[in-house]
Amino acid sequence: MINSEYILFAGIGLAIIVDLLRKELHIEKQFYLHALTLIILVASFLTEIFYGNMSIPFYSGAQYSYFINGFLLFLSVVIYSFIWADGGAEGSTYLDILFLLAVGGAMLVVLSSNLLSMAVAIEMLSIASYGLVYFQKSDRHLEAAVKYLTTSVVSMAILLFGISLVFAGSGTLSFTSLYNINFIPFVAGVVFVVVGLAFKSTLVPFHMWAPDVYEASDSAITAFLSSISKTAGLVALIRIFFFAIPVSHMISTLFLGIALVTIFFSIFLATVQDRIKRILAYSSISQAGFAFIGLGLFTANGLFASVFYIFSFAIADALIFLAYRLFEERGIIYRKDAKKMRSVSAIGLAGVILGLLSLAGFPPTIGFFGKLLIFESILGSGYVYILIALFFILLFSTFYYFGLLSDTGFGQEMETRKKLLTKSPRMRVKEIIVLILILSLFAGIVFA
Amino acid sequence: MIINLIGFLIIPLIGIMALILNNYTKSTSQKNITIISMCSTAVLFLVGLVYGFGGFDVSLVQSLDFSFSLVTNSLSTPFILLSVFVPLIAIISLNREKSESSTIFHIFYMLAYMSAIIVFISGNLISLFLFWEVTVLSMFFIISLFGDGANKRSAMKFLIFTQFGSLTLLGAFILVFIYTGSFSLTTLFATASSIPSIVSYTIFIFILVTALIKMPVFPLHEWLPDAYLSAPMSGTVFLSAVMSKLGGYILILFGLELFPSILHRFSIPLLILGIIAVIYMAFAASGQKNLKSMLSYSSAFYMGLVFIGIVSTSVSAVTGSVILMVSHSFIIASLFAMSSMLFSRIGTHDIYKSGGVMKRMPVLTFFFVFMVFATLGVPGLSNFVGELLIFIGSYSVFPFVLVSLVGLLVATNYYLNSVRKIFYGTLHSSLKKISDISLVEIFGLSLFSFFVILIGLYPSLIIGSFGVI
Amino acid sequence: MIPFQDILILTSVLFAIGVYGIISKRNGIYIIISIEIIINAAVINFAFAASFLNEISGAVYAILVLIMAVFEAVVFMSLMIELSRKKGTVDISKVGKFRG
Amino acid sequence: MLFFILLPAIIATLLIPLFRKEYSFIVSITGTALSLILSGYHFYAGFGKIIEQSYTWMTVNGYSIVLSTVSNNLTLFMATLVSFISLMVLIFSTFYMKKEPQKRFYAEMSFFIFSMLGLVISNSLLLFFVFWEFIGVSSYLLIGFWYSKEAPSAAGKKALVITRIGDMALLAAIIILFTAVHTFSLSSILNELSVIPPATMAIVSVLLITAAFSKAAQFPFYTWLIDAMEGPTPVSALLHSATMVAAGAYLAVLVLPIIQSAGMTGLVTGFGFLTSLIAAFLALRERHFKKILAYSTMESLAFMFLAIGTANTGGAVFYLFTHAVFKSLLFFVSGVLALSFGTYDIYKIKSRGSRKSWVLIPSLIGFLSLSAIPPFMSFFAHLSITYGFNFYENVGFVVISFLTALFAFRAFFIIFSSNRSRPTLKDPAAYFPVYILAAVSSVGGSFLLFFNNLLPIQYRLDMFSYLSLVAAALGIYMALELFYYKKASRMVAKLYLLSDRIANYRYDNILLYTGNSIVGFGEVVAEFDNVLARSFSRLAASAMYLSSKSRRIQNGDALSYIDAIFIGMVALLLLVVVML
Incomplete structure (x- = not known):
């Protein structure tokens, strides 16, 4: 049985071996290593498409796993090729392995069918992403790593403690046989598990690390964190609450509350930010809230909406952070600098704009269809008030989405083309990657 | 059936492509491209009017029933008429705008133009919503990039308000989908009765909020003065002449065609709201010192009349509303265009700071006074038909609608006052050197006047073009 | 046989100690030690639950x-x-x- | 086709821009003359017949909206009268407007004539309203013809705004009637009056009376008429004789059955008396020649309404006819004098020497006609309007006759009592219309006989007629004493003082205050709207402020983030426990 995970893990092994034997094999150029990693990812992606995911004890997927792992692999191919093109990886030896491990972890989270195996997968993802955050050894990355790691280990501890309580309560960790809701340690355990996973999914109030880390990390890594890593967290929550633990109306209310608070709080804080990346970070957080709404409804529609929404915002988040990377290196940090964006890269600007539009839910981007599905599932469950509350919250979000959009001032005369900066081949490659993501922003509609 | 409706999408898109290409080749001015592609669209419309339109349907997303389908329904034709011609004539006659040389501006203008047409012919709610949003977005950028004054803030305010309206619209659409399983308008017409009443009330209220914001009608009009004032003139023309009609269209489509019984039940309170709105707007307009904001409020005043006509649910009043929308579209567009021509020459919108312009600009004065009379509902010109039918229709529903005639009276006062202050009187010493409008501008204004007279004399053209609701 | 509740109380206390440690200390080393305490509480839970419920998998999890x-x-x-x-x-x- | 009467005038309007400036008057006069010939022909051919023609304008909701014209004695007579007076006015204009920009003037005049002709032949109330509005619009343009001066443009605006009150009332009335009987045709409406509930009928009549009064410049709408004197004199002549103000009276004549069945005739009579008294007193104090004539127009229109109020339409129409003739005559006279002496101020005209002007005799005829002295035709008209009067009305009318003669001859004596003499302008275009109209005024009494064939006219020659005559003679005598011989008796002086006091009280101030308060209210609403708009911005701003404050939560310390995680965890636990 051939499947993407096997390919990926075999690839990881191969990469480790090649890395170790580099000296002996006289592979001096990074090029080969990156190419190998990319080949592994692409091979895994193709295998995923044609052969699907693995299905073994502890790791057997649910109905959506195929789709989610597919787009996770797609995004990781894109992000990795961007990192490679960016050249930021040149200083780091183990970036390729870390990246592969992180992707593998994320895929395992999606597939896992047991709480502890899920925890192990998350651990794998987390530890690899600590490394990714600190793969360039600069001060700001150190800060990002310290913050991320400190908060993350605490959440991991809580998660593990919660899992242990769940085990104590039910005697099993397999998703197929979790029940016994009335046992207090079990319930507490579930709460701890939620906390641990909510940390990864950046739900308020467990999101506080996210803006800082997102901002301080390299943008490509932020793209990874905000799309792949967050997807893993949300999918884990979906898996647990849709397929394992019997849910009640109470949990639904609780989750919807968390989701609304998340959306509101992040949008509220995003409006006054003056650094572009921080706005993007907060908006990325708010997206998790939307996806969580679909989850909190606990309906089949909600599940579908949630999965599609995760897909939509993952693509958009990856797009805007990668596209923003093009500008960050030119020193465009603050909103007031945004009008220079046009002269750096038109495609990058288009990426940021379309990504923002998608996050804001403007048709015909994929984000619109995501929101459409979310709204539909809300209304399908009869929560008109939540919808109206969302409308008002969304109005708030228009402030910064469109404020930023008009700040970019992309209409300020194409005639200034003379002043455009000359582009390196590297820039071209990066633009092409952004372009691919832009296309997928529209093409993704077919999955709705 | 010789003309397929997809042409309304394709031709403007070709125009946009040409604009983008032209940005690199610089072979002609952007305006020419815009005008040519808009003209082709207009020709397409005229040919289609004679030979009939063919529908278009492509299913895009099965699960969401999202298909890109274009059909003409019983309402479309008058609205296509206005959305095809008004922006075209406006761009022809406005040739001193500072935004003129910008490719981006023309792209957005074309986008707004195209999507407004598509909204009126969309047979699928999602594609309707899609293009609805594109108009909003294009206008947002037109205001925020090319406006003057507090353009960024106004654009934001405009967006916040209309975006709320869009969201409620989306909410309504989703509710419709949940209960009928389809986003298709035709299916919707067939199955609208199967929607439970409480849900249809919710849908109706959502649609009402959308329409109130979009038209805009009194309590939700707060974005109007800022947006109209800050937008570049072509943007203002588009806002007042086309965007506001989207609200009327959606209200007729949903309120009247889908849920007539609900609208009927709410008729009296909504009529009272409409009357208040009309009177309020009339007085608010009469207190303005800036020509552009006066025209903005006056535009809202007429949309209030349209609102009265629609919510009265009487057939004649709704017919009147449609006619008034079409006619108001032409009239207010030309008035805004003229205020822009005036502004480009005398440099102020302030009514009280100019005077005696007629001496130097008799032609402009002629057109301005003509359009003022048209807007005041002088018979033989288009507004009269609409107003008459609205009042005839709504009077039988709620006699007190005649109170809104007071609004027309106030309108007479402030319009004539502005004419008097700007055009009559002694020529301001600083205005000695201004010249009259150019031939192109005269041509544009004549086109506007042509439509105003045409509809005024033969309202059956419009009445005949849409089916009895 | 120690009652299961007592074990749970013990691990909860351990958890609380860990939490207290994390909250009260600024030093990274203290924090990781506190985290270890929490994780150890989890391990104790697993182990006792395994023996209490006769689930050998619990030991593996631990x-x-x-x-x-x-x-x-x-x-x-x-x-x-x-x-x-x-x-x-x-x-x-x-x-x-x-x-x- | 009755419609052809209108065509020459509107075609002239459209053609004038194509011609050279110097020839525009030819187009206009030709058009009006053609209209006169056509209407005269129709009058002759269609005498005594009633022909209705209709044209479906549009069909909505199953109802046809029909525009229809009617040709009967009344409409054809009116059409002939209108085109005749208009022709005279146009001819006079070639004298008066020689130096002015001509194209616009003649185009607007032709349009005005077109509208008035259309008005008189319409049967459908909707068509009537159409032309009614056209009249308003063209009067606005004509009154404000001298746009570069402040006063005429203000007067034009005032005229339109005030008459538009009536327009809106008329529109409302038409809509109410249409809703009641589903037709616009006046003849059908009058046939179905019994269907309409009385309350509706009352409202409709009040609206119709408002409409008629505002166009006919009756109290309380009269101020626009006085201000309208800022327009060119031919315009005043046209507006004040057979056309615009007469349209108001004509409306009242047409809808009299409605007013009657609602029992509102008293309203018409009452306001008629009030207006005529006010007008007479105000005219007594006025120095501006044209304004004196304007007041007299008000008064004459009031007479028509008195006749209408007593259900005497024949009298009203007959008086309309006589008034049209002598009033345009007087306006021509004032125009000639003004052009010659450069002023309308009667004292200044006097001081500049008007003793031997050629207009002396025509104006005497005009003033005698105004004062209803036999054999001038106004006398006969007075006989016919008083036909239906009761005792009190008769007494009132005697008083008014006195006042009329007094103010008329006050003007006459002041103007022509000059001891100097300067040549007055002479022009065929001036004295041709003046003499024709003077001749008609002089011998017009015989029309009374003719009128009996045209419209049923009753007249009365009794004590009160003689009393009125005596009063008028007294008035003339008093004017002679006061303003020619300049020896005031005490009683006369007192009367004059009284008029002074009445005149000093500015009725139009009420209107002015109302207008100002409306404008002021508009400013208040605008300001309110501004505040409302700003309050939204302020809301947004305060949210921004809050949000910028809450940024501090994100203090950059990872440990506090951990604290937040614990807080969230405890909160979740508590919530779950509570909810369980």
Whole structure:
């Protein structure tokens, strides 16, 4: 049985071996290593498409796993090729392995069918992403790593403690046989598990690390964190609450509350930010809230909406952070600098704009269809008030989405083309990657 | 059936492509491209009017029933008429705008133009919503990039308000989908009765909020003065002449065609709201010192009349509303265009700071006074038909609608006052050197006047073009 | 046989101690130690639950959790070393350039 | 086709821009003359017949909206009268407007004539309203013809705004009637009056009376008429004789059955008396020649309404006819004098020497006609309007006759009592219309006989007629004493003082205050709207402020983030426990 995970893990092994034997094999150029990693990812992606995911004890997927792992692999191919093109990886030896491990972890989270195996997968993802955050050894990355790691280990501890309580309560960790809701340690355990996973999914109030880390990390890594890593967290929550633990109306209310608070709080804080990346970070957080709404409804529609929404915002988040990377290196940090964006890269600007539009839910981007599905599932469950509350919250979000959009001032005369900066081949490659993501922003509609 | 409706999408898109290409080749001015592609669209419309339109349907997303389908329904034709011609004539006659040389501006203008047409012919709610949003977005950028004054803030305010309206619209659409399983308008017409009443009330209220914001009608009009004032003139023309009609269209489509019984039940309170709105707007307009904001409020005043006509649910009043929308579209567009021509020459919108312009600009004065009379509902010109039918229709529903005639009276006062202050009187010493409008501008204004007279004399053209609701 | 509740109380107390440690200390080393305490509480839970419920898998889970704790500790410590080398401190509150 | 009467005038309007400036008057006069010939022909051919023609304008909701014209004695007579007077006015204009920009003037005049002709032949109330509005619009343009001066443009605006009150009332009335009987045709409406409930009928009549009064410049709408004197004199002549103000009276004549069945005739009579008294007193104090004539127009229109109020339409129409003739005559006279002496101020005209002007005799005829002295035709008209009067009305009318003669001859004596003499302008275009109209005024009494064939006219020659005559003679005598011989008796002086006091009380101030308060209210609403708009911005701003404050939560310290995680965890636990 051939499947993407096997390919990926075999690839990881191969990469480790090649890395170790580099000296002996006289592979001096990074090029080969990156190419190998990319080949592994692409091979895994193709295998995923044609052969699907693995299905073994502890790791057997649910109905959506195929789709989610597919787009996770797609995004990781894109992000990795961007990192490679960016050249930021040149200083780091183990970036390729870390990246592969992180992707593998994320895929395992999606597939896992047991709480502890899920925890192990998350651990794998987390530890690899600590490394990714600190793969360039600069001060700001150190800060990002310290913050991320400190908060993350605490959440991991809580998660593990919660899992242990769940085990104590039910005697099993397999998703197929979790029940016994009335046992207090079990319930507490579930709460701890939620906390641990909510940390990864950046739900308020467990999101506080996210803006800082997102901002301080390299943008490509932020793209990874905000799309792949967050997807893993949300999918884990979906898996647990849709397929394992019997849910009640109470949990639904609780989750919807968390989701609304998340959306509101992040949008509220995003409006006054003056650094572009921080706005993007907060908006990325708010997206998790939307996806969580679909989850909190606990309906089949909600599940579908949630999965599609995760897909939509993952693509958009990856797009805007990668596209923003093009500008960050030119020193465009603050909103007031945004009008220079046009002269750096038109495609990058288009990426940021379309990504923002998608996050804001403007048709015909994929984000619109995501929101459409979310709204539909809300209304399908009869929560008109939540919808109206969302409308008002969304109005708030228009402030910064469109404020930023008009700040970019992309209409300020194409005639200034003379002043455009000359582009390196590297820039071209990066633009092409952004372009691919832009296309997928529209093409993704077919999955709705 | 010789003309397929997809042409309304394709031709403007070709125009946009040409604009983008032209940005690199610089072979002609952007305006020419815009005008040519808009003209082709207009020709397409005229040919289609004679030979009939063919529908278009492509299913895009099965699960969401999202298909890109274009059909003409019983309402479309008058609205296509206005959305095809008004922006075209406006761009022809406005040739001193500072935004003129910008490719981006023309792209957005074309986008707004195209999507407004598509909204009126969309047979699928999602594609309707899609293009609805594109108009909003294009206008947002037109205001925020090319406006003057507090353009960024106004654009934001405009967006916040209309975006709320869009969201409620989306909410309504989703509710419709949940209960009928389809986003298709035709299916919707067939199955609208199967929607439970409480849900249809919710849908109706959502649609009402959308329409109130979009038209805009009194309590939700707060974005109007800022947006109209800050937008570049072509943007203002588009806002007042086309965007506001989207609200009327959606209200007729949903309120009247889908849920007539609900609208009927709410008729009296909504009529009272409409009357208040009309009177309020009339007085608010009469207190303005800036020509552009006066025209903005006056535009809202007429949309209030349209609102009265629609919510009265009487057939004649709704017919009147449609006619008034079409006619108001032409009239207010030309008035805004003229205020822009005036502004480009005398440099102020302030009514009280100019005077005696007629001496130097008799032609402009002629057109301005003509359009003022048209807007005041002088018979033989288009507004009269609409107003008459609205009042005839709504009077039988709620006699007190005649109170809104007071609004027309106030309108007479402030319009004539502005004419008097700007055009009559002694020529301001600083205005000695201004010249009259150019031939192109005269041509544009004549086109506007042509439509105003045409509809005024033969309202059956419009009445005949849409089916009895 | 010790009652299961007592074990739960014990682990809860351990958890609370860990939480207290994390909250009260600024030093990275203290924090990782507190985290280890929490994880150990989890391990105790697993182990006792395994024996109490006759689920041998619990023991396996306990070992797995221990291994994960080790990984975390290793990564955390190495980062603390990096931190102290660069900033001369392991006080986590000291890194706070990005905020707002 | 009755419609052809209108065509020459509108075609002239459209053609004038194509011609050279110097020839525009030819187009206009030709058009009006053609209209006169056509209407005269129709009058002759269609005498005594009633022909209705209709044209479906549009069909909505199953109802046809029909525009229809009617040709009967009344409409054809009116059409002939209108085109005749208009022709005279146009001819006079070639004298008066020689130096002015001509194209616009003649185009607007032709349009005005077109509108008035259309008005008189319409049967459908909707068509009537159409032309009614056209009249308003063209009067606005004509009154404000001298746009570069402040006063005429203000007067034009005032005229339109005030008459538009009536327009809106008329529109409302038409809509109410249409809703009641589903037709616009006046003849059908009058046939179905019994269907309409009385309350509706009352409202409709009040609206119709408002409409008629505002167009006919009756109290309380009269101020626009006085201000309208800022327009060119031919315009005043046209507006004040057979056309615009007469349209108001004509409306009242047409809808009299409605007013009657609602029992509102008293309203018409009452306001008629009030207006005529006010007008007479105000005219007594006025120095501006044209304004004196304007007041007299008000008064004459009031007479028509008196006749209408007593259900005497024949009298009203007959008086309309006589008034049209002598009033345009007087306006021509004032125009000639003004052009010659450069002023309308009667004292200044006097001081500049008007003793031997050629207009002396025509104006005497005009003033005698105004004062209803036999054999001038106004006398006969007075006989016919008083036909239906009761005792009190008769007494009132005697008083008014006195006042009329007094103010008329006050003007006459002041103007022509000059001891100097300067040549007055002479022009065929001036004295041709003046003499024709003077001749008609002089011998017009015989029309009374003719009128009996045209419309049923009753007249009365009794004590009160003689009393009125005596009063008028007294008035003339008093004017002679006061303003020619300049020896005031005490009683006369007192009367004059009284008029002074009445005149000093500015009725139009009420209107002015109302207008100002409306404008002021508009400013208040605008300001309110501004505040409302700003309050939204302020809301947004305060949210921004809050949000910028809450940024501090994100303090950059990872440990506090951990605290937040614990807080969230405890909160979740508590919530779950509570909810369980």
